[in-house]
Amino acid sequence: MTPRPFTGAFTQQEPIGDVAIAAAVAVMKTGRLHRYNTIPGELSQVSLLESEYAAYQQQSYCLACASGGYAMHIALLAAGMQPGEPVLTNAFTLSPVPGAIVNAGGRPVLVECTRDLVIDLDDLDAKAAQSGARFLLLSHMRGHIADMEKIGEITAVHGMTLIEDCAHTMGATWNGVKSGNFGLAGCFSTQTYKHMNSGEGGLLTSNDPDFMARAIILSGSYMLYERHGAAPEGSHFADIRLDTPNCSGRMDNLRAAILRPQLAELDNSIERWNERYRTLETALRRSALFYLPIRPDAEHYVGSSIQFLAEGISQENARDFVLANKALGVELKWFGASEPVAFTSNHHSWRYLQQQNLPETDAVQSGLFDMRIPLTFTVADCAHIADIIVHCAGPLRLKGAA
Numbered sequence: 133m134t135p136r137p138f139t140g141a142f143t144q145q146e147p148i149g150d151v152a153i154a155a156a157v158a159v160m161k162t163g164r165l166h167r168y169n170t171i172p173g174e175l176s177q178v179s180l181l182e183s184e185y186a187a188y189q190q191q192s193y194c195l196a197c198a199s200g201g202y203a204m205h206i207a208l209l210a211a212g213m214q215p216g217e218p219v220l221t222n223a224f225t226l227s228p229v230p231g232a233i234v235n236a237g238g239r240p241v242l243v244e245c246t247r248d249l250v251i252d253l254d255d256l257d258a259k260a261a262q263s264g265a266r267f268l269l270l271s272h273m274r275g276h277i278a279d280m281e282k283i284g285e286i287t288a289v290h291g292m293t294l295i296e297d298c299a300h301t302m303g304a305t306w307n308g309v310k311s312g313n314f315g316l317a318g319c320f321s322t323q324t325y326k327h328m329n330s331g332e333g334g335l336l337t338s339n340d341p342d343f344m345a346r347a348i349i350l351s352g353s354y355m356l357y358e359r360h361g362a363a364p365e366g367s368h369f370a371d372i373r374l375d376t377p378n379c380s381g382r383m384d385n386l387r388a389a390i391l392r393p394q395l396a397e398l399d400n401s402i403e404r405w406n407e408r409y410r411t412l413e414t415a416l417r418r419s420a421l422f423y424l425p426i427r428p429d430a431e432h433y434v435g436s437s438i439q440f441l442a443e444g445i446s447q448e449n450a451r452d453f454v455l456a457n458k459a460l461g462v463e464l465k466w467f468g469a470s471e472p473v474a475f476t477s478n479h480h481s482w483r484y485l486q487q488q489n490l491p492e493t494d495a496v497q498s499g500l501f502d503m504r505i506p507l508t509f510t511v512a513d514c515a516h517i518a519d520i521i522v523h524c525a526g527p528l529r530l531k532g533a534a
């Protein structure tokens with residue numbers, strides 16, 4: 133029997149809460165929206181957010197900025213990347229990641245992805261040796277965390293600096309250590325579809341004072357770097373303030389004001405996401421047609437989206453499957469499409485890069501489906517959605533499946 137259609141909206145986040153709205157209104161009543169526009173003795177909302185996020189992330193320093201992509205861009209520059217240098221990153225990620233490398237003047241070298249949706253460690257090792265890259269911008273794409281001890285070994289052997297793209301792992305941990313704390317820096321996004329919502333926004337964290345001093349000057353702090361909430365001491369800026377360009381990309385007080393109450397709720401939101409994720413995962417695992425990526429015990433993830441593979445599915449079947457789900461109100465994204473759609477694209481459509489041969493990633497992405505889990509969905513909604521997906525998979529005939 134065909135399940136009844138689902139009528140929820142896949143792009144509908146929860147509303148901004150009353151406390152956050154009141155905080156934003158209070159900022160507007162002062163007129164002091166720019167982060168450095170403070171009165172004597174006042175700490176701006178942005179500075180307060182920086183100190184609160186540094187504490188949450190258990191890092192010494194935090195810089196709030198314009199977007200997650202911008203955080204990655206200035207992280208590479210502050211780490212000392214030179215024009216034209218190769219930078220290793222995941223082939224399976226979203227376009228702002230290679231975009232940030234290109235924006236910083238680097239050359240993305242894409243590393244293969246496994247069917248568990250993490251970076252392929254053997255390919256990483258091989259490409260680190262071949263390319264001589266000094267930097268790995270590791271994208272924890274869709275919240276899947278690679279074996280971070282092994283990543284640490286590989287980066288150490290090749291003398292690579294690790295920068296983490298934590299757009300989908302804000303609040304996640306690996307063996308009890310927060311995602312973002314494994315290398316030089318962690319980059320986070322507060323864009324609407326991530327774990328905190330300020331429309332646009334980014335956070336950059338580190339324990340390295342000179343790196344953070346460079347990032348702060350890059351972000352456009354003029355000579356007001358002492359008005360920060362979680363910045364290194366003034367002595368670290370003595371030369372850096374003169375040697376580093378201003379690439380304006382600050383956060384404003386309005387965004388920070390609505391993020392601070394969300395940060396206080398973040399761990400609670402994570403519990404709610406994971407309850408929904410597990411409901412979907414358990415139901416989808418019952419279908420022999422799907423492979424659900426393994427989530428290792430070391431990984432405490434944030435299930436803000438779910439991915440599953442229909443391995444061996446044809447292009448035509450994949451398109452029909454997406455349409456059948458859509459007809460019943462379920463919006464799946466498919467990473468195997470030849471044309472990029474909305475936020476979803478694969479490396480074949482990043483034509484500003486030198487084309488790279490990635491057969492393993494292509495095989496994974498050709499059968500890879502992806503779905504957002506907004507917190508406006510109830511747990512019952514998630515069970516209903518899983519019923520629809522399994523129902524629509526009924527007519528599929530896949531390699532190796534009954």
Ligand SMILES: *Cc1c(COP(=O)(O)O)cnc(C)c1O
Binds near residue numbers: 202229272333
């Ligand atoms: C959203 C996203 C980013 C960047 O975030 P923006 O704030 O939109 O620049 C980086 N990496 C991944 C994997 C993302 O999904």
